[in-house]
Amino acid sequence: MHITHLSLTNFRNYGRLELTLPQGPILLYGNNAQGKTNLLEAIYYLATTRSPHADNDAQLLNWNATQAEEPLIVGRLNATVATSKQTISLEMRLIQEQKIARSRTRNFSFRRQALIDRRKVRLMDLLGMMRVVLFLPEDVQLLTGSPANRRRYMNITLCQIDPVYCRTLSNYNKVLEQRNATLRQLAEGQPVRDVLPIYTEKLVELGSLIFLRRAKFLANISQQTQQIHYESLTAGKESIKLLYLPRLNSSRSKVSPYEEQSTTELADWLENHQGQSELVSERFGKLLADSLATDIARGATTIGPHRDDWTFQLNGRSLGSFGSRGQQRTAILALKMGEINWMETATGERPILLLDEVVAELDEQRRAALLNAVTSTTQAILTATDPGMFSDTFLQTATRMEVKNGRIQIAVQE
Ligand SMILES: Nc1ncnc2c1ncn2[C@@H]1O[C@H](COP(=O)(O)OP(=O)(O)OP(=O)(O)O)[C@@H](O)[C@H]1O
Ligand SMILES: [Mg+2]
Numbered sequence: 001m002h003i004t005h006l007s008l009t010n011f012r013n014y015g016r017l018e019l020t021l022p023q024g025p026i027l028l029y030g031n032n033a034q035g036k037t038n039l040l041e042a043i044y045y046l047a048t049t050r051s052p053h054a055d056n057d058a059q060l061l062n063w064n065a066t067q068a069e070e071p072l073i074v075g076r077l078n079a080t081v082a083t084s085k086q087t088i089s090l091e092m093r094l095i096q097e098q099k100i101a102r103s104r105t106r107n108f109s110f111r112r113q114a115l116i117d118r119r120k121v122r123l124m125d126l127l128g129m130m131r132v133v134l135f136l137p138e139d140v141q142l143l144t145g146s147p148a149n150r151r152r153y154m155n156i157t158l159c160q161i162d163p164v165y166c167r168t169l170s171n172y173n174k175v176l177e178q179r180n181a182t183l184r185q186l187a188e189g190q191p192v193r194d195v196l197p198i199y200t201e202k203l204v205e206l207g208s209l210i211f212l213r214r215a216k217f218l219a220n221i222s223q224q225t226q227q228i229h230y231e232s233l234t235a236g237k238e239s240i241k242l243l244y245l246p247r248l249n250s251s252r253s254k255v256s257p258y259e260e261q262s263t264t265e266l267a268d269w270l271e272n273h274q275g276q277s278e279l280v281s282e283r284f285g286k287l288l289a290d291s292l293a294t295d296i297a298r299g300a301t302t303i304g305p306h307r308d309d310w311t312f313q314l315n316g317r318s319l320g321s322f323g324s325r326g327q328q329r330t331a332i333l334a335l336k337m338g339e340i341n342w343m344e345t346a347t348g349e350r351p352i353l354l355l356d357e358v359v360a361e362l363d364e365q366r367r368a369a370l371l372n373a374v375t376s377t378t379q380a381i382l383t384a385t386d387p388g389m390f391s392d393t394f395l396q397t398a399t400r401m402e403v404k405n406g407r408i409q410i411a412v413q414e
Contacts, residue, residue, distance in 0.1 A: 002379035030403035147309035184299035208280035215270035225338030247307035353380035
């Protein structure tokens with residue numbers, strides 16, 4: 001699939017942008033702080049309804065626009081996407097209303113609106129309409145950062161191809177919030193115990209589906225990642241594995257890198273019980289019952305997929321704890337390339353690649369492997385400050401566009 005046209009209004013440093021995009025590799029180049037990353041962010045946001053950077057979506061609105069004393073500020077992202085079956089228009093609106101009081105203090109409210117072919121839809125309906133794989137320099141944090149980072153990666157990636165998973169997850173989170181609120185009320189001695197079994201039962205039902213889906217996802221993506229890592233990136237020297245660490249065991253605060261092996265069994269067990277959610281529910285339900293006292297004391301549910309994690313293992317050891325910087329980068333590169341293949345296998349179509357400044361960090365062999373994936377895909381958008389770092393052969397196949405202060409110009413090819 002590929003984007004044929006992108007239009008942005010009041011998004012980051014783009015006041016107004018109309019951009020026709022070709023197929024094949026596109027190289028966005030320009031000095032620092034001109035809008036290269038912002039453009040990738042806009043596309044990623046339309047695809048996933050999430051920003052990889054902003055913690056608050058109102059930050060995505062153009063500053064100049066928000067400083068105006070208008071009651072309504074609207075940011076708009078629109079992409080026309082061509083797939084093998086259809087051409088669709090995807091739109092996201094970011095709407096900020098502000099009331100300015102006499103005292104000059106401002107009151108904000110912010111909401112979002114999604115549209116497909118100009119018709120209003122739920123935000124969740126945008127997911128999967130345009131599939132992307134984003135690769136950022138900071139993705140190494142998937143190895144060294146917090147479990148929340150890794151869960152987020154798993155959720156966003158899976159949601160792009162599995163709307164059922166996405167809905168289940170959203171419902172799970174709602175029930176979890178209700179259950180936790182009830183646990184807190186119990187801790188305060190309020191008489192609410194009779195609703196707890198209802199929430200617990202629902203949590204078990206939804207949570208079991210999430211455990212199962214994640215186990216399958218990690219097994220699949222692990223296989224794709226390993227193949228690329230082993231064959232194209234390390235010349236048959238190093239084996240990599242993505243290991244699921246489901247929080248479907250009794251309460252331990254953290255799995256140490258030395259204990260991961262025992263968790264392998266649990267991940268394997270889940271993978272071998274696909275379609276048998278009642279067995280998983282039984283186990284999950286029992287663990288929740290056993291931890292009830294702890295959960296009430298903490299006012300939070302301590303077991304369940306909201307506490308999941310996963311890890312990379314290189315030749316059997318945790319890569320986040322023991323890997324060199326270069327090994328970690330190679331693993332992430334393999335993961336991203338694995339993601340492309342995984343999405344293609346799952347949907348029959350190659351996703352759009354978004355690569356932010358990652359090529360500069362790679363050595364020659366790894367750069368060649370990545371650029372090979374880039375040129376063999378339908379559309380890939382790469383950013384760089386200096387196009388000179390790419391080979392002439394690559395530059396000849398790529399469309400070059402210069403980004404300057406929120407404007408984009410197609411460079412004339414020599
Ligand atoms: N909400 C916003 N409104 C207006 N400008 C913004 C907003 N958010 C960020 N910017 C600005 O947009 C500019 C471009 O940012 P971007 O990250 O896209 O640069 P870049 O071209 O990728 O640069 P680099 O090469 O340094 O990575 C920055 O100067 C940033 O401060
Ligand atoms: Mg940038």
